[in-house]
Structures are given as C-alpha cells and as structure tokens.
Amino acid sequence: MTASFPVLSDVLISRRKPLLVWALSLGSVTGLYTGLYPMMEDMNIQDMIDSMPAALIEALGYDDMATAAGYFGSATYGMVALALLLVFSIGNGAKILAGHEEDGSLELEFASPLSRSAIYSQRLAALWVQITALVCVVFAVTLGFDAAQSLGVPRGDLLAGTLGLWLLSGLFGSIAFAVGAASGRHAMALGVAAAVAVTGWMLNAIGPTLGLHWMAAISPIGWYMADNPLTRGFHGVDTALLAASSAVVLGLGWVRFVRRDLMT
8 A cells, every 4th residue: 555555655654643532532522422311311301402492402403302313413423523523624634735735745745756636636535534534433432332222223324324424524624625735725725614614504503593494405514414414314415415515626626736836
C-alpha cells in the first residue's frame, strides 16, 4: 500500500494518533448517551417530552424519544455523535489538502512524479477512511449497548442510520476538501463548509415548525434526519441525494484543482 498509494499511506500514518484520540472520545460520548437510556426510560421520558412546546419537540427531533431507537436516533445519531463527526469531517477536510498547501508541506508532493489527480484522490481517500473509521466506532458502541441491554433496536434500521451518518459526514468533509482544493485557502474551506452545515441545520429545524417543509427538503441535514435516522429505515432517494452531492462537489473541486495555478 505504501508503494502504490504513498500519499494515502503517509496521511494515515501521520494521523493515526489524533484519529485514535477522536475514536476514543467519540466512543466514550456515544457510550455515555446510549448507556443513559435505561435511566431515562425509568424517569418516564415521554412525560418530560410532552411538557415541552410542540415546536421545540419537532425542531429537536424528540418526537419518538420514548423508544430506544428513537432515543438513539435523536440524542446520539441526531445530535452528539453527528455534531462531533461534522466538526471532525469539516476540520480535516479543510486541512488535509488546503491546510497543508498553505503551510508548504505539500511542496514535495507537487514536485514528485505524482499527478495532481493522484494527490487529490489519495488525500480524499485518506479523509474518507478516517470518517469511515469514526462512524464504525459509533455503530459498534451503539450496537454493543443495544445488545447488552436487550433494547431491541432493529439491526436494519441501525445499519440504515449508520449509512446516512457516514454519507452526511462525508458530504461535509467533501465540501471542505473540495473548496480547499479549489481555492488553496484553509480558512475559506472551513468557512464555506461550516456555513453550509449551519444553514442546513437551521433549515431542517426551523422549516417544519413554520410549516415550510420545503426547507428541510433542500437541506442535507433534512435528507439524513427526516423522521428519525434509526426509525425510518433505508430511504433510497435521500441516500442517493447525499451520495450524489458529494460526487458533484468533489468533481468540481477536482476540475479546479488540476487546473489551478498553485503559485497564486
């Protein structure tokens, strides 16, 4: 692998310790929230939710918190794990190419026999490998707690929710990566991806409460969060939208990167 994919190997080796820290942190947070469900169930969580304003319940996605699948989908897959994965994906997507280009650490790669397409694709692959590893941590911890506590979350729904989580995290990482590749600017990559994420989150949260469901329909967060990630099962249209969006963004970033004057 080192000989065939030198850039990919170098990035993964250099990132192994930070990735391990992220995996442990994400696994701990996921375990904490999934492990709290039995206690929340004993506290009659549904009564607590019913006391909240209806608009707030819908905005937070707390409609189905009384079931294990609903709780995991809202608290873990829809909030804590999702937020951490987006922070990781956007931060690394912006840094893995544009950040290293700005600090000069890519000069040897640009001067090597490797084509720009190879540099682009291998650094992109390194980003997606790391995102995949962290999403697998969330899935494994959730599955483990579900099995240990016999909560009965359907495996198919859990897999479908995990696929959506992976595609959404990868999409925002890809946006940061593509913008960074196109501009060579780390700050611009961070800003654009973060702005899209915040805007998407607001559209998905606010739109339905105002009766403007088209807002959630155009939001990547809405494609993932519609109903509940762990109770809706597999949704082909939304899955295709997430995957296609990443492909389009990355294609545009590649076109710009291979043509851009790196001296400017």
